[in-house]
Amino acid sequence: MTPSRLHLLIDTDPGVDDALAILMAHAQAEVAALTVAAGNVGLAHTVANALKLVEHAGAATPVHAGCATPLVLPAADAAFVHGSDGFGDVGYVPASTRASAEHAANAIVRLARERPGELTLVALAPLTNLALALRLDPALPTRIRRLVVMGGAVTGRGNFERVPTEFNIGFDPEAAHVVFANWPQFELVDWEACVRHALPFARFDALLAGAGERARFYAAISAKARAFNAANGRGGMVVADALAMAVALEPALVRRVERRHVGIELAGTLTRGATVVDWEGRNGQAPNASIVLEVDQARFEALVARGLGLAQAT
Ligand code: RIB
Ligand code: CA
Numbered sequence: 001m002t003p004s005r006l007h008l009l010i011d012t013d014p015g016v017d018d019a020l021a022i023l024m025a026h027a028q029a030e031v032a033a034l035t036v037a038a039g040n041v042g043l044a045h046t047v048a049n050a051l052k053l054v055e056h057a058g059a060a061t062p063v064h065a066g067c068a069t070p071l072v073l074p075a076a077d078a079a080f081v082h083g084s085d086g087f088g089d090v091g092y093v094p095a096s097t098r099a100s101a102e103h104a105a106n107a108i109v110r111l112a113r114e115r116p117g118e119l120t121l122v123a124l125a126p127l128t129n130l131a132l133a134l135r136l137d138p139a140l141p142t143r144i145r146r147l148v149v150m151g152g153a154v155t156g157r158g159n160f161e162r163v164p165t166e167f168n169i170g171f172d173p174e175a176a177h178v179v180f181a182n183w184p185q186f187e188l189v190d191w192e193a194c195v196r197h198a199l200p201f202a203r204f205d206a207l208l209a210g211a212g213e214r215a216r217f218y219a220a221i222s223a224k225a226r227a228f229n230a231a232n233g234r235g236g237m238v239v240a241d242a243l244a245m246a247v248a249l250e251p252a253l254v255r256r257v258e259r260r261h262v263g264i265e266l267a268g269t270l271t272r273g274a275t276v277v278d279w280e281g282r283n284g285q286a287p288n289a290s291i292v293l294e295v296d297q298a299r300f301e302a303l304v305a306r307g308l309g310l311a312q313a314t
Contacts, residue, residue: 005030006249007118009111009144011066011104012241013039013125014049016082016225021124021245022050023214024307026057029249032111033062035104037125039171040078041086043068046125049086051095056217063097066104066129070172075126078167081228087221105132112143120146122248123179124241126168127151131175134182147186150244151176152262152275154190154291162272166191169264170273177264180275180288188262188289189244190275197243197297198236199304201226207301212309239304246300247292253303256294259287 006029012018013036025031034050036043047065054061083089100107108129111119121144123130134140141147149168156164169176179186199207204226208219222237229237247254261278263285265271278285 006120007032007115008248009033009035009108009119009121011035011037011108011121011123011125011129012050013037013046014053015040015046015086015241016088016222017239017241018124019049019053019087019221020218020239020304020307021122021241022053023057023218024242024245024249024303025122026059026061027307031059031061032115032119033064033107035064035066035107035129036099037066037104037129038068039126039168040082041084042077045086047099048094051097051099052087052092055095055097056214062107063099064102064104064107065099067132070126070128071131071174075171081225083224088224090220092221104129105136108133109137109140112137112140116143117145119144120148120248122245123147123149123151124244126171127175127179128172131178134178138182141183146248147183148189148244148248149186150189150241152188152190153192154262154275154277155192156274157192158274159191160273162270162274164271165273166275169275173264173266173273176273177266180262180264184288186289187247187292189240189247189292191240193292193294194238194240194243195234197295197300198234198238199301200236201230203301204237207305207308207310210308210310214309218308242304243295243300246295246303249303250299253296253299254292255296257290257292259290261285261287262289262291
C-alpha cells in the first residue's frame, strides 16, 4: 500500500540549509505554505529566497511573511555563514511572484483550522511565528499532526556566541520558551545530531555535480556556506534543516530517539537560549520532546539527492 501523501507546513528562514529542506519537501510532499521568519538573514531576504525556491521547485506554494524581529531582544543574523542575502550573494534573478498579504502567524492558525489533524509542521527557523500563532490559538497543537523542530543543543554544544545555545533558539529564546512550554509533544532535531549526520564533503560535492538545474542552483547558493563549513573544522556539510526535513518526510529513518523534558533558559548571561534537557527525570515535568539522536544516514542522503532532482543518491 503506497503511503498517503504527506502534507507539510514549513516555517523557515532561508538560508542555505532551509533551501535544501524546502527542495526535499517539494520533491515528495504537498507543501501547504511556507511561513517565513527573520533569522539567518533579514526578513526581506528570507521572503525573497522563499519565493525563489518555490519557483525553482516548479510549485505554486503560498509564501507568508512573518515577524521581522525576535519577540523581545534583538539578535545578530547568520549572514557570516549564508551570505548577506542568505543565498551566497550570487545575485539570482528574483522570483516574479509576491508573498501573500496574510501574516505568517495568521496563516499557520488558519491552515491548522482548515486542515485539522492533517498538517506536519516543520519548524526550521527561530520560533517567532510559531510562538505568535500559539498565542493567537492556544489549541493549535491539537490541530497539528506532528511538529518537528530543528533547534537546540541537547548536551550544550551549540553554534552560537552563547556556547550552549543553537541559533534558532538563541535568536529568539522567548519564542522558543512559548513553544516548548505550550506544545505537549514535539520532535526535536538538535544541532549536535545535525553535526553527527553532516554530509561528507565528497558526497555533497558529488550530489551537486549533478547535471540538473536544481543541483546547479543549489551549488551556487551554497558555495559560501560550504566554504564556511570546510574552514571551520566541520567533518562535512552540516545541513541542519535538511536533517529535520528528512525526519519529517520519513520518520522510519530515525534509529535512536529519547523522550525527555526540554526547557529554555531565558536569563543566563552565558546560557540564554540554551535547551536544558532533564536527562534524569529530576524536575518532575512531563517529557515534551522526542529527541532524535541517530538516523539512517544512507536514507537521509537519498532524500537529499531526491530533493536535488537526482533519482537516487550517487
Ligand atoms: O542552527 C542551525 C539553524 O539555524 C538552521 O535552521 C539554520 O538555517 C539556522 O536557521
Ligand atoms: Ca533555518
